Amino acid sequence: MGARPSSPLDKRQQQQLRGQVDSLLRAFLPCYRRQLAAAVLRQISRELGPQEPAGCQLSHTKKLPRVREHQGPLTLLRGHPPQWQPTFCVLRGDGRLEWFSQKEEYESGGPPLGSAALTGYILLTSQREYLCLLDDLCPSSSGDLAQEEPLRVLEEPVSFALFLVHPFRAHLCFCARTRGAQRAWRLNLQGAIRLRATGAWEQSRARVGGWRTTGMVLQRSRAPAACAFLDAVQLYRRRRGFAGGKDATLGSDAEVLSAELMRELLPGLRSQALRGLRGAGRARARACAEFLDAVHAAVLARASAGLRAFQPEKDALLAALERTVRAELEHILQQRAQRARRLQVEIRDALEACLCRMVDPQLSQLTLALLSPVEAMLGAVRTLLIRGMDRLSHHLRKNPSGTRLRREVYEFGEIPWDPELMQICYREAERNRNHLAQLAEPFGFLGMRSLVFGVQDVAQQLMADAVTTFLQLADQCLTSTLDCGQAAEQLEKVRGLVLKKFTSDSETTRWRFTRDWLLDIFWPFVWNELGVSYNLEQPEVDGDILATEGVCRDVIQGLLLQRIDGELKKILGACNRTCTRADCSVAQWNQEGVDEGATAQLLSHSSYPDEEGPKHWSDSRYEHVMKLRQAALKSARDMWADYIMFVDSDNLITNPDTLSLLIAENKTVVAPMLDSRAAYSNFWCGMTSQGYYKRTPAYIPIRRRDRRGCFAVPMVHSTFLIDLRKAASRNLAFYPPHPDYTWSFDDIIVFAFSCKQAEVQMYVCNKEVYGFLPVPLRAHSSLQDEAESFMHVQLEVMVKHPPVQLSQFISAPSKTADKMGFDEVFMINLKRRRDRRERMLQALHEQEIDCRLVEAVDGKAMNTSQVEALGIQMLPGYRDPYHGRPLTKGELGCFLSHYNIWKEVVERGLQKSLVFEDDLRFEIFFKRRLMSLMRDRMQVEHPEKAVPRVRNLVEADYSYWTLAYVISLQGARKLLGAKPLAKMLPVDEFLPVMFDKHPVSEYKTHFSPRNLRAFSVEPLLIYPTHYTGDDGYVSDTETSVVWNNEQVKTDWDRAKSQKMREQQALSREAKNSDVLQSPLDSAARDEL
Known part of the structure; x- marks a missing residue:
């Protein structure tokens, strides 16, 4: 009965197969080399700018991922013709299944009759389901029906069956003796299949920042070569026109690669096998599976040999890449950044349209569908953990013997590896499988098996870490206890702490797992959609590999993650970090939790015996x-x-x-x-x-x-x-x-x-x-x-950030503002610049300076008739010294604001007044210094002449700004007496003209006398909040329109501005503490 090929692979078939495998390897290895380069670059970039995943609260278990070894009698369908024969089966901890003729043979160390690593297998327990699968595998009834009978041995009812099915490996058919034995084998076999598949999934999580476990060779590391291999497989698949999910990347490197090669060879092989097989229906299907198993064994051996042969080249390439990347990293990253910016511009519109059309309508539903099994799994794990901790505490309270307690501790430590106990956690992933598959189907996602394995693996990992943490903390606290009652109390504290840590890690896991799998579902689909129009793969083939490889993928994934993160925040809130x-x-x-045992003591000293101050x-x-x-x-x-x-x-x-x-x-x-x-x-x-x-x-x-x-x-x-x-x-x-x-x-x-x-x-x-x-x-x-000094820190914060608010739990003495001895302190502010006004008023309040707010003249709001009514005319021949443009309306409004203050000074007879603009920052000890000097200083282009017998005061030279200045009654009269409205120029140009220090002599001929006396403080007491070209720089004077023609707009030249370059030099000086020579401004032991 049954059917089989006369010879699984003859010499001609073997030679043909070797040629096909070698050809596919030659196509794969260039992808591997490219991805090795990209992986080394990512690794070195991470070293210089670490972007590690958020720290886990639970201690990571040091136990290797494993399957609990299981053994027992099973009946196996074997032989030709196939018959049910009794065997003794052993499931190893690494996920390999072995079978022996009898138990004594196993115990004596004899060789097994057969074995199988369960990578890629599917477990079925329904005979009907397995027979349907055979029918699908071989739907045709063609063949020599006269020579072979159907496979009747499988068509007869089978009790407590266990069918292990693989797309291109021999099927394994077992029967257990009882339903309980069937259930035990089912749970253990499912764990073994998941363990053998975990390698690829673990590596995928490591690449995107999720969980990472260590252990046997299947558990991939984060080494560049390990990352590069799976990336190479994905790149190879895209180039072959296939971009499904992760189910084709299960197992070790050789297993993953051979599975990929078999996927390409499978259609031809199956057709070839069916033509050469005798028999009908299901018998031919099993014979075909045996033929494919022989082919797979040959492919696996050839792929393993190819990877071993590539190993020396890979090692040499990794060493060379390490040297190259470290030497040219900055240049490479700059090139990649430029490439990414260009690509974003090119594909932005098409990508946005694709996301809006396909991703956005399904994103919310898919997110909820992914979260459902994860949250159910987390709840089940928590329940099982609490039950285990309570059981251990209960036994401890009963004062058990040392042997009994050790057994309880061992059983508690084995919970993560017990398939019977963990089944309640694992089954939550299976329940949502079909629903998730339906939602992901439009995106061509074929990784549902890996996704289910992923949820189950997270359950096991969380449980293992929680158990490890509990046992570690319990061991620390129990060493100091005196009796069982004390020990039980300590365990209660440990229980609460472990649950707290578990909750934190659960939130992180929930966010990351959902985020990573949403990305895996969407991004291959989006890549294919855009690739049709933009041929995304081709630019990465040309040019410098290090500068281009993976840039397209990174750009698309980055934009996708923005969408995904936004959806997760709506559903979960911002809990993607360990601490929300x-x-x-x-x-x-705040003061929440002060009754939870935390205490604080206010310790202070009025003085120390050895202090000097x-x-x-x-x-x-x-x-x-x-x-x-x-x-x-x-x-x-x-x-x-x-x-x-x-x-x-x-x-x-x-x-x-x-x-x-x-x-x-x-x-x-x-x-x-x-x-x-x-x-x-x-x-x-x-x-x-x-x-x-x-x-x-x-x-x-x-x-x-x-x-x-x-x-x-x-x-x-x-x-x-x-x-x-x-x-x-x-x-x-x-x-x-x-x-x-x-x-x-x-x-x-x-x-x-x-x-x-x-x-x-x-x-x-x-x-x-x-x-x-x-x-x-x-x-x-x-x-x-x-x-x-501390108050000045608060002022610095306000320059670019909201002011620091006083805590509700402390009080501070009230402030009493004064005018520092001036008759008036003016602060000029445009009504529409509310942010500047609030910052300046707060800064003056902190320094206890009283001011009068003056609403500035908004030049942009003035029309031609208003300008003419004031008799304003621009100074003949005036051109901005940096941009060559005429006066702007912004500069006109600024001049009028200061002009109105000079008029008020004269009208009120104010002997000395202080004028502030709203875009300045104060230097340290501003108020104290100003009160001692009573002068202002303008930034200079050339060295200034010191004033005899007056420290920190110099005669003023050409200025850049009118940020702040002190003006006397006599000075105001001189400025008004020059009739500046009829020959207007910017106020910071007008003042140097009046004290006869302007470098353009043509301007000075229009004003006489030029006898204004001007002095400046050295070093400076104020600086602008922003210099030309700084982030956040806004100018109401330069970004404006020409004073007499609203159609001509003006702005500062960001590329050629000489003023910007000079101000940058001043900016560096302002931030350099060595400029401030006052002893009050010296720094301590380690200041640069």
């Missing part, structure tokens, strides 16, 4: 701070906190996401880079062998954010986060200093040394603006200096 934005928001930091850091003060930090660290450890964040009281954290962003970096010690008015920040890039600050070329690019990322540094201080979940953090201490410590007695250096001895790398991140800190003052400074 709501949990970590500055606005949410309130700002002197003596050894006693350093020691006191170290003890406070150590007490805080101990308190955090005692309450089982996951993290502790240290923030100096004068550091201002302005980014509400700072905490969640730091947690997402997954570092043991990490600091957000804080900005200051100088080059000073809260990290060092270099440290001498004696523990002192060392200047390095790397500091300034990081400080200026020319390089962005998260960088390894020898020192962070002031504000930083410690991840207490990391084992290495247990060796960190602020006090007492390490026994080997011999460096300077300084709290930040002591802690840096502790990190060094514990082999904990410190990191500083500058990816975003996180906050600000003051530049430390010298030891001789006063508390008033410190208060004004």
